[in-house]
Amino acid sequence: MDGELFWSIVEDARAEMGADSERVAQVLLRRLRALPPDDIERFQELWEQAQDEVFRWPISDAAVLLLGPTDDFLAVQGWIVSHGRDTVRRLLDDPDSLVELAPDRHNAQIDWFTGLAMEAHIAATGAPFAVDGPPGLDEPLGTPVDLTDEAKARRQFPRLTAYLDDNSWIQRPWADPAD
Numbered sequence: 001m002d003g004e005l006f007w008s009i010v011e012d013a014r015a016e017m018g019a020d021s022e023r024v025a026q027v028l029l030r031r032l033r034a035l036p037p038d039d040i041e042r043f044q045e046l047w048e049q050a051q052d053e054v055f056r057w058p059i060s061d062a063a064v065l066l067l068g069p070t071d072d073f074l075a076v077q078g079w080i081v082s083h084g085r086d087t088v089r090r091l092l093d094d095p096d097s098l099v100e101l102a103p104d105r106h107n108a109q110i111d112w113f114t115g116l117a118m119e120a121h122i123a124a125t126g127a128p129f130a131v132d133g134p135p136g137l138d139e140p141l142g143t144p145v146d147l148t149d150e151a152k153a154r155r156q157f158p159r160l161t162a163y164l165d166d167n168s169w170i171q172r173p174w175a176d177p178a179d
Contacts, residue, residue, distance in 0.1 A: 006050075009028065021104055024082050024112070025116060040120050043117050047078075055077060059080070059095045063108070064147060065173070066098050067108050068171040072111065102163060
């Protein structure tokens with residue numbers, strides 16, 4: 001299992017199921033179950049590496065604007081990775097492009113993807129694989145934007161704040177919660 005095969009599996013599942021992240025997770029699980037155990041473990045390593053890539057303040061801040069406050073950014077990271085390599089690259093270059101995933105935002109905080117490789121490995125071998133990799137980062141990389149400052153948020157994320165303007169039901173970080 002190399003990076004090309006990893007992304008091919010992820011992107012083919014997304015291409016087959018489109019915006020339905022729950023079904024994407026089901027297809028990924030089915031495809032993982034067809035792999036040899038070593039490849040399933042390697043898939044998990046590559047998945048975690050891809051999640052680490054998007055564990056950055058600008059992407060986390062963009063997610064807060066799109067989704068509102070989130071308790072589980074790991075689920076959001078998995079959701080982002082499930083949209084494929086081009087999406088990850090776009091977000092690394094321009095976190096404001098997260099707005100392009102707005103049609104699937106309802107799936108972003110549901111943990112569809114954690115544990116798929118482990119479940120596939122158990123199905124293939126009857127046992128879980130060892131989880132002994134290096135611990136992930138405690139804090140996202142980069143510098144957070146002060147999202148409580150509306151002007152700064154609008155400068156940094158013009159497309160996402162325009163999306164918020166069109167969707168008044170999403171909580172704004174700069175707004176008084178009593179409003």
